[in-house]
Amino acid sequence: MTQPNPGFDPTTLHARRDPNDPMDATQHPADDRYYPSVPPPEMPACELEALVIYHDSVTAGACTCGWCAFYNEQDRRAQAEHGGETVRRCDNTRVGVLVRDSSSRLLVIDRATPPGGVTGLAGHLDEHAVPEKAARDAVLKEVGLQAVHLDLLVCRWREDRCRRQTGPEGIGHEWHVYQARADGAPSARACQAFRARWLTRGQLQALVVRTAAYARGELPDAEWWASPGIAPVWVFWLSLAGLVTATREDLAAIEQASSWQVRT
Structure with missing residues (x-):
């Protein structure tokens, strides 16, 4: 995937150094790239969300990479703390x-x-x-x-x-x-x-x-x-x-x- 803006491209956010360390990364099922188990702390939440959305789009929602797992767990916890609804409801x-x-x-x-x-x-x-x-x-x-x-x-x-x-x-x-x-x-x-x-x-x-x-x-x-x-x-x-x-x-x-x- 080639995106027009080199300043923010979800496909470049893997930043993987050692794909041989199973404790540090999981492989994206759509390609051969690896993602650390936890995103960098300075990464804006909206950029992490965009990456997860992109991964969902190319894996039919079945991505198991480290960052998607991290995001989904954070989302699950947030939903539990807020009555099961954290995503804003559409006003149509x-x-x-x-x-x-x-x-x-x-x-x-x-x-x-x-x-x-x-x-x-x-x-x-x-x-x-x-x-x-x-x-x-x-x-x-x-x-x-x-x-x-x-x-x-x-x-x-x-x-x-x-x-x-x-x-x-x-x-x-x-x-x-x-x-x-x-x-x-x-x-x-x-x-x-x-x-x-x-x-x-x-x-x-x-x-x-x-x-x-x-x-x-x-x-x-x-x-x-x-x-x-x-x-x-x-x-x-x-x-x-x-x-x-x-x-x-x-x-x-x-x-x-x-x-x-x-x-x-």
């Missing part, structure tokens, strides 16, 4: 923001968590009183830019998954998708993202083609993770905004892909 409401600059390029981020993919900026409504406030905060939190001129593009339910516990309405979200303007150099600030970048319409279209190929089963998982396309639900928002095109057949395949399983 999300905001999405299609941010363009003065050159009409679209601001996207490369997601580090399954099912991966290139997306616009998003967040749950949570404690925000109104979706527009949540949308502005999502842009600031994820890329450090101020969004201006927010216009509501669509408000629609989608049966897409997120990493939280299933909400009261089941799997899916009532999406409030906005179009906005911003300029400047974005910086991926959320630990779920590898990088933020501006893309032209041609570049977006090429990524949609890749997503459609993956949805049709023409692209192996390893190739998708090496260079993901547009995340499924975002293909629909980009299409509604007139930024990309997709055939009816491709949209139907991608519709099925919108509910790809992710770690909750």
Whole structure:
């Protein structure tokens, strides 16, 4: 797996020196790398979580390496201490923001968590009183830019998954998708993202083609993770905004892909 941001790549976090010491490491079942039994104490919790999510994605949740075992045990203990629920429950409401600059390029981020993919900026409504406030905060939190001129593009339910516990309405979200303007150099600030970048319409279209190929089963998982396309639900928002095109057949395949399983 090759990730675009050398500053944080879960596949480089093994830092293994002695694979012959069984007391110090366990082997990742998906490759020949070894992971110390305990992560380094200075490692941010969100980076450890991202690594575990990545391992889950390539082993169908069956990873037995040292760091996954450590994380899962910590999670089990936390759940026992907090009534069995430590992962935040989904509120079934999300905001999405299609941010363009003065050159009409679209601001996207490369997601580090399954099912991966290139997306616009998003967040749950949570404690925000109104979706527009949540949308502005999502842009600031994820890329450090101020969004201006927010216009509501669509408000629609989608049966897409997120990493939280299933909400009261089941799997899916009532999406409030906005179009906005911003300029400047974005910086991926959320630990779920590898990088933020501006893309032209041609570049977006090429990524949609890749997503459609993956949805049709023409692209192996390893190739998708090496260079993901547009995340499924975002293909629909980009299409509604007139930024990309997709055939009816491709949209139907991608519709099925919108509910790809992710770690909750």
